[in-house]
Amino acid sequence: MRVRFGKIAPVALTLCLAAAACSNSGDSGSSTTEPSAATGATVTTASTTSPSTEATQVDATTASVDAESTPTTDGGAASPSTDAATTVPDSNRNENVPITGVPGVTDTEIGYAVIGTRAGNPLGTCILDCYLDGIKAYFAFRNSEGGIFGRELKVNQELDDELANNQVRSLDVISNNQSFGVFDATLLSSGWGDLDSAGIPTYTWGIQPADSANRPHIFPSAVLPCVDCTQHQVSYAVKLAGAKHVGVIGYGITENSKRCVTATADGVEKYSSDIGADVAYTNDNITFGLPNGIGPEVSAMRDAGVDFIATCIDLNGMKTLGDELQRQGMDNVTLYHPNTYDQQFVTDAGALFEGDFVGVGFLPFEAETGNSTLGEFLTWMDKAGKTPTELSMVGWINASVAFEGLLAAGPQFDRATVTDATNALTADTAGGLTRPINWSTGHTPYTNDTRPADQQGECTTMVRVKDGKFVTVAPAATPWMCWDSTEWSEPTFTAFK
Amino acid sequence: MTNVLDTQGVSKKFSGIMAVHDLSISVDAGESVGLIGPNGAGKTTFFNCVLGVLRVNAGVVRLAGDDVTEMPVHARARRGIGRTFQRIELFAESTVREHLLIAERTRRRDGGLWKDLIGRGRPRADEIAKCDEVLELLGLRDVADEPIEHLSLGQGRLVEVGRALMTDPKLLLLDEPTSGLDRQETADLAITLRAVQEHRQFAILLVEHDVEFVSSFTQRSYVLDFGQLIASGPTQDVLRDPQVRAAYLGVEEISS
Amino acid sequence: MTLAATLGSDLLRALLQGTPPGTVYALIALGFVLTYKTSGVFNLAFGAQASISAAMYYKAHTDWRWPILPALIVSVFVLAPGVGLLLERLVFRHLRTASSVAKIVVTLGLSIAVPSIFELVFQFQGVAGRTPEGIVPNGAGVYYDPFGVYPFSRNELMTMAVAVTAMLGLAALFKFSALGLQMRAVVESPRMTELNGIRADRVSALSWALSSSFAGMAGVLIAPRFNTLAAPDFFNLVVVAIAAAVLGKLVSLPRALVGGFCLGWIIALLGTFLPRWSRTQTWLRPFQENLTPSVPFLVLFGVLVFWPAIRRAREASDPLSGVDPPPSSVGSGARGASRPRFSRVIGLALLVGIGVIVFIRADTSWIFLVTQAVVMSTIYLSVTVITGLAGQISLCQGTFAAIGGFTVFQLADRHGVSVLLAAVIGAVIAAAVGAVLSLPVLRLGGVWTAVATLAFAYLFDSVLVKISWICGGGTSLLQGTRVPRPVVGPWDFADDRSFLVLTVIVFIVVAFAVTQIRSGTVGRTLSAISGSEVAAESIGISPARARVTAFAVSAFIAGLGGALLSIHQRNVNYGSNFSPFAALFWLVLVVSLGARTVQGAAQAGAAFSLFDTLILRGTFMGWILRSSKRIPEIFPINPKWRFVFFGLGTIQFARHPEGLVEHGKRQMRRRVDALRKRRTGSGGSIDDASPVSTPQPSSEPSNETDTAVVPVGETTR
Secondary structure, three states: OOOOOOOHHHHHHHHHHHHHHHOOOOOOOOOOOOHHHHHHHOOOOOOOOOOOOOOOOOOHHHHHHHOOOOOOOOHHHHOOOOOOOOOOOHHHHOOOOOOOOOOOEOOOEEEEEEEEOOOOOOOOOOOHHHHHHHHHHHHHHHHHOOOEOOEEEEEEEEEEOOOOOHHHHHHHHHHHOOOOEEEEEOOOOOOHHHHHHOOOOEEEOOOOHHHHOOOOOEEEOOOOOEOOOOOOHHHHHHHHHOOOEEEEEEEOOOHHHHHHHHHHHHHHHHOHHHHOOEEEEEEEEEOOOOOOOOHHHHHHHHHOOOOEEEEEOOHHHHHHHHHHHHHOOOOOOEEEEOOOOOHHHHHHOOOOOOOOEEEEOOOOOOOOOOOOOHHHHHHHHHHOOOOOOHHHHHHHHHHHHHHHHHHHHOOOOOHHHHHHHHHOOOOEOOOOOOOOEOOOOOOOOEOOOOOOHHHOOEEEEEEEEEOOEEEEOOOOOOOEEEEOOOOOOOOEEEOOO | OOEEEEEEEEEEEEOOEEEEEEEOOEEEOOOEEEEEOOOOOOHHHHHHHHHOOOOOOEEEEEEOOEEOOOOOHHHHHHOOEEEOOOOOOOOOOOEHHHHHHHHHHHHHOOOOHHHHHOOOOOOOHHHHHHHHHHHHHHOOHHHOOOEHHHOOHHHHHHHHHHHHHOOOOOEEEEEOOOOOOOHHHHHHHHHHHHHHHHHHOOEEEEEOOOHHHHHHHOOEEEEEEOOEEEEEEEHHHHHHOHHHHHHHOOOOOOOO | OHHHHHHHHHHHHHHHHHHHHHHHHHHHHHHHHHHHHHHOOOOOOHHHHHHHHHHHHHHHHHHOOOOHHHHHHHHHHHHHHHHHHHHHHHOHHHHOOOOHHHHHHHHHHHHHHHHHHHHHHHOOOOOOOOOOOOOOOOOOOOEEOOOOOOOEEHHHHHHHHHHHHHHHHHHHHHHHOHHHHHHHHHHHOHHHHHHOOOOHHHHHHHHHHHHHHHHHHHHHHHHHHOOOOOHHHHHHHHHHHHHHHHHOOOOOHHHHHHHHHHHHHHHHHHHHHHHHHHHHOHHHHHHHHHHHHHHHHHHHHHHHHHOHHHHHHHHHHOOOOOOOOOOOOOOHHHOOOHHHHHHHHHHHHHHHHHHHHHHHHOOHHHHHHHHHHHHHHHHHHHHHHHHHHOOOOOOOHHHHHHHHHHHHHHHHHHOOOOHHHHHHHHHHHHHHHHHHHHHHHOOOOHHHHHHHHHHHHHHHHHOHHHOHHHHOOHHHHHHOOEOOOOEEOOEEOOOHHHHHHHHHHHHHHHHHHHHHHHHOHHHHHHHHHHHOHHHHHHOOOOHHHHHHHHHHHHHHHHHHHHHHHHHHHOEOOHHHHOOHHHHHHHHHHHHHHOOOOHHHHHHHHHHHHHHHHHHHOOHHHHHHHOOHHHOOOOOOOOOHHHHHHHHHHHHHHHHOOOOHHHHHHHHHHHHHHHHHHHHHOOOOOOOOOOOOOOOOOOOOOOOOOOOOOOOHHHHHO
């Protein structure tokens, strides 16, 4: 039993922030290098089309290759002719091999535990329940196709970690050993180390990069191996906004949030001449929670002529910032939000965030479905009578990775083979919902200084607030923006599957 | 024979009002001296200046010839000032013997964290013996293991005396020791105190309202009024002094 | 010239920008002073009271869509005074003569319990981004710019107006009205007041209703500044506001107002100029990074430590504080030794039995919980030392524990030092910090020690935690503050059972040390000081020295325990384990279960770790019913109940400082005694001497004779 109060929220939050900010940089998988590897690993949804004669699918690789030069609509990804056969034949998928001694696996079902924060969530947001919605929707979707290996996917334990008891609940799951794998969406991920040591495949809401680092059994919803890599995304937003002077601000409460500010500012500086804007103001030392408001900082930015502000602060902080900008007559300043992909929040704020950019860690709901499972997601959420939220999408993505890992491991599976098979996926997009993730390197963190050669590119997506609603920045059919090096270029618009 | 206590021109002001003004007194080893005066005369203030509870604005306090004016209470206590309190101050939830034991341990100054940790912090036989000796002297032997909550007021006063005795005081300051006691208890206290003083040879400075008690107990006295010394000398003489009587009349009856 | 002009306008702008937050601090500081003046209580639950009114207002106005006026009436003029009256009647009326330290612990408990009760009753949960609205229509959207430099919103102007009006009104109340005088008189001497024919109870009830309404008003006015309504934010604000209130020595309303504004201005000025100057003057950068977030706590700490007047203010303004001894150590344990020894043997046997069962049968999860209970018990022994033995309230035990944890992380992770050695080094560092901290803090005494340690905890939280050589650095960036388990010779403590054994051994060693200290010179000395500080000094004891020792020992134990906790969880987990508010709950827990004994610490540790699983989740009920399937529907009980339960448990502390369990045992013993006496027929051997402490002439009949809260000298006063 621990306490709910205190700086739990700040710490968790800033971690979220850093995570969200950095989710824009990072792994572009092997998208530009080895098509076959990507093809081999990428599992697309089983849409109803018959097996195509074309052996190669339009996956992440081909899509980005197709749409190489300028922003274009990627015909390939959008085309219905591209097919969705899986690398594992359907016959194999339905093959039921008797398995004994594997926890949570019976002849008829594969059981998963879901741990998440419900009680004591200082943000007051829907975490565990929304997360469960997404997982259950995905399971219902797959089970409607006959499940996998003759078994149904099932959530057989739901555990509320009450914010601070993640480690205890994780140990509960380890102890009772009734579940094959774990889904974990928590603000304080204290139990991941134990789940990893126990060898349990664990799919998580990836807001705590530090807790999944170097843990091969932890599969976060967004792989964030780099905490402070410079990135294109914010600079691209600056360019689209036509801004000239950029301010970058973040909380001083943790190192992560400070690094986020540095990385963002460095990125803008780096592409300064390409985007025609410079960094006019940085402050990585804002007091968390803004108890004193943010007046002096906004004044300083006004004096510096700032017309675009990129932040590493939470959504509550964005509200305070927006209000203060309005007060000081800076309504026309465009903001980049790392962590505000919440339609309700933006709607509640009225016109405050009009024209702002919001980074998103997965295929935005506003994008066209294409070959991704976004359509299925919306369909199955609707069937269950649930509203799509960020957390339900995270649940769906986590469940997709779990499913793909099972599929890759084959009908004679156990925890180890599923983990290994998942880690062999080199361009996993969770059914076209995330940028391609290379799980073979995705668990190893690195910094800007130690950035590996194959991690120079990035694929991201973001939305912009228009008339109070989110719209994708890239064309809705190809909502992802990819860069294949750290040099400046226009992004390649693409879609994954 | 040197003075146990010697004050020179001690003055204490409280927000402009002179509570004690230019007071010089001395107490010789082994003698009993009274400090009397009407309410508000500055007795308690002076007492506190001697003890170190209050810092003097001017003047010098000497203990056995050493200047202690700048020393804190506990340092003066170690140099030989013991005291009792007008309102009894005992350690809650401790037994009578425990009161004396802690005083003895403090006097020896051989306790400490490390000794506690290796189990040598518990009371030793010689310490207990020494305490019991004093308890015997004060007639508290029977209640040695009683928690102080079970004692009568008179016994409580004696525990204070015993606790002070454990520090081997050269001077014992008694702050209205008879307050709250009935006639019988007062008489008993006087007898016990005299016996103990004879046995242990320490000086007593007594602040007291009960003139009978003062005159029976002390050889000489100082009389204060409005912070100033108005008389001093042998107690019997002082009490007959018209100025003293004037100061007392209207405030308190003189029962002698 | 232009430079001066810019500087001047910047200065003006900064002052204006600091005014809205300054108003907030001023408002809370006023309320705090009001409570202190009218009730004599250093009310840390002020924030909790404010937060429930704000939540009520939000619920009524935003959720139920009531118009502003009825929502305001319900939250500020019905709920708030109701809560105040309830608190007065049920809690504080009985504590009027309790020590100020006891009262502060009670308010601490209430600040945890009250919001939880509200949330449970009204099913309330703050949601991110749902900003509560102010009490004027469209308060956040309309701006007025009086100076043409910086506009204020309607809400802010309203708050300023209320703050200034309240200050004037309250000052007038105290100065001119009979009621105001009576309120102050009741605080200073309730008994004297009774003699003068004033009904102390009624006046005190009125005081609480008034100050609680003020808290409610403050809460509703402040709420629009938050983007989420959460009780801890209000608590943090109160800590900040205490700094302002302290500037007015806790009694001056105008000074509290000015103090609040000054805080807001200082922070805005620093926010304006420090970043600007530090761009050219690099030596300023560390100041910019650390000063801004920590200003209120620095001010609070600095004022307490370096402003001697505050110490005198304590004596002058809190006449009861001098005469109420803090809880003293258990000297009574020796009495009636036969029965306790018997029950102790049974208890020990039971404990060993449970231990063996846990060790053999328990699964990973139970081993974890039991280990955590043992480690927490170790940490709680630090409270036993500082609060139980030395009678001091320290609110920075979590910080000491964090120092232990971070030291292990740093040394083991970065320098490859053996983990156990690192734990001991961590404890030593914590002890050193504790000793140094105690030097200025301990001269303060009583409530001020509590507040200064709280300020230190917040200081650590806002500044030191982010410094890389304390808890950051490259590794923590990439993989958090992971801590390895030790390997000693053939024993690999990565095994949970081995580690449990290790923690049990550490606990036994520390517990043994604590009992040795308690029965040794240091314990007796501390016991004497808490029994009567003046008497202790009169026999040559130096209270300062004894308390430095106590602080150092306590910090050592906390540091060791914190190191063990981090090793146990394989991570420091600062946010969930050691943050100031989390550590406040420790104190609440230990104090309500028993701050004086090793047993109390062990029970608190068990409660911390196991209460949730055993009781709230219904596991225990499942055992009784012999099936986990038959656990009744009411389980799992909402975990908020534990805050209610233990928070309210502190109320017992003021009346029975020995803690709930010990108190229960004594009650039982007394009943057994009475039974025996009746059976033997005679009066027994208890002496018939009239007790030194005659019954108090107070209004409360419920005072037990065994508590000895009453100083022995009280009768003759």
